[in-house]
Amino acid sequence: xxxxxxxxxxxxxxxxxxxxxxxxxxxxxxxxxxxxxxxxxxxxxxxxxxxxxxxxxxxxxxxxxxxxxxxxxxxxxxxxxxxxxxxxxxxxxxxxxxxxxxxxxxxxxxxxxxxxxxxxxxxxxxxxxxxxxxxxxxxxxxxxxxxxxxxxxxxxxxxxxxxxxxxxxxxxxxxxxxxxxxxxxxxxxxxxxxxxxxxxxxxxxxxxxxxxxxxxxxxxxxxxxxxxxxxxxxxxxxxxxxxxxxxxxxxxxxxxxxxxxxxxxxxxxxxxxxxxxxxxxxxxxxxxxxx
Numbered sequence: 001x002x003x004x005x006x007x008x009x010x011x012x013x014x015x016x017x018x019x020x021x022x023x024x025x026x027x028x029x030x031x032x033x034x035x036x037x038x039x040x041x042x043x044x045x046x047x048x049x050x051x052x053x054x055x056x057x058x059x060x061x062x063x064x065x066x067x068x069x070x071x072x073x074x075x076x077x078x079x080x081x082x083x084x085x086x087x088x089x090x091x092x093x094x095x096x097x098x099x100x101x102x103x104x105x106x107x108x109x110x111x112x113x114x115x116x117x118x119x120x121x122x123x124x125x126x127x128x129x130x131x132x133x134x135x136x137x138x139x140x141x142x143x144x145x146x147x148x149x150x151x152x153x154x155x156x157x158x159x160x161x162x163x164x165x166x167x168x169x170x171x172x173x174x175x176x177x178x179x180x181x182x183x184x185x186x187x188x189x190x191x192x193x194x195x196x197x198x199x200x201x202x203x204x205x206x207x208x209x210x211x212x213x214x215x216x217x218x219x220x221x222x223x224x225x226x227x228x229x230x231x232x233x234x235x236x237x238x239x240x241x242x243x244x245x246x247x248x249x250x251x252x253x254x255x256x257x258x259x260x261x262x263x264x265x266x267x268x269x270x271x272x273x274x275x276x277x278x279x280x281x282x283x284x285x286x287x288x289x290x291x
Contacts, residue, residue: 007021008021016044019039019040020036020039023035023036062205065205066204066206074201074204076204076205078109079201079206079207080206082106082200082251083200083206083215083251085253087106087252088105088106088252088254091104091105091106092104095233097283098142098283100142100281101142101281101282102237102258102259102279102282103258104237105236105237105252105256106254107224107226107236108252110155110157110163110165110166111155111224111226112155112174112177115174115177115178116177116178116179117178117181118179118180118190119180120180120181120183120187120190122190122191123190124175124177124178124190124191125175125176125192125193126174126175127171127172128193129158129159130158130159130194131193131272131274132191132192132193132194132273133192133193133194133275133276134190134191134266134273134274134275135191135192135223135276136187136188136275136276136277137152137188137189137280138185138187138188138280139152139182139186139187139279139280140186140281140282141283142281142283146182147282148184150227150228150229150232150282151226151227151229152180152188152225152226152280153177153178153179153226153227153228154177154180154192154223156195156223157176157221158171158175158176158195158196159193159194159195160196161195161197161199163176176192178190194221194274195221195222195223195241197218197220197221197241197244198218198219199217199251200217200218200251202217218246218250219251220244220245220247220250221244222240222254223238223239223276224238225239227280229282231284231285232282232284232285233282235282238255239259240260240261241260241276242261242262242263243262247260261276261277262276
């Protein structure tokens with residue numbers, strides 16, 4: 001049977017239009033339009049780079065390998081999303097805030113929701129290994145008013161650039177993690193050790209591909225935070241050490257000027273102790289985003 005007279009014929013010029021034409025026009029939601037856009041951009045890449053059949057099979061083999069490398073302990077697809085900036089872009093689009101508010105960054109793969117609550121002033125370094133660091137933060141609103149009893153969850157890598165859940169047999173359970181509640185002045189202070197920067201996992205297909213392309217896989221030294229308070233948008237963010245040599249090539253695109261601080265020595269202390277201070281500025285949540 002001959003094709004309908006008004007049907008598009010698949011060719012290099014019409015390939016993405018033919019795919020889009022077959023998507024159901026009356027279906028609700030963004031999925032049909034999203035799939036058509038994915039096909040269109042994929043076809044445009046193919047037309048630009050004109051891969052051979054063998055080249056395209058290697059692309060398929062890479063995507064297959066990424067799937068095989070993903071399991072309940074490791075998510076190579078998330079790593080790919082993170083390293084090409086897709087995760088950071090989705091976060092940027094969905095967490096726009098007024099000037100002066102603390103920006104969000106991606107949470108990363110090492111977060112744990114079951115962190116123990118610790119008293120203000122206590123240490124989250126359970127093994128005591130590393131250069132001492134004192135952390136002092138205030139949790140305030142856009143008018144500079146304190147937000148009492150706000151929750152602050154923190155986690156970080158150790159002095160070797162490794163998280164507790166990467167070394168369950170070498171680090172104490174919940175090492176370098178804690179949940180704190182702000183006092184009446186919105187203040188939180190605790191003790192820890194200086195974190196070290198590290199390279200993202202490079203032993204899987206995503207790391208192999210990007211390393212072969214010469215892409216930097218460094219993460220500068222940082223502290224992670226989630227800050228929560230009733231009626232306010234939750235902040236998920238980092239604070240970065242301004243002295244880290246890889247500050248301007250963060251593999252996960254999290255570095256923003258508002259999040260860079262001086263991890264400075266406290267004068268007169270022997271052995272040397274460092275100190276970092278910052279404020280988390282929260283914004284009122286819209287009704288649908290209140291938590």
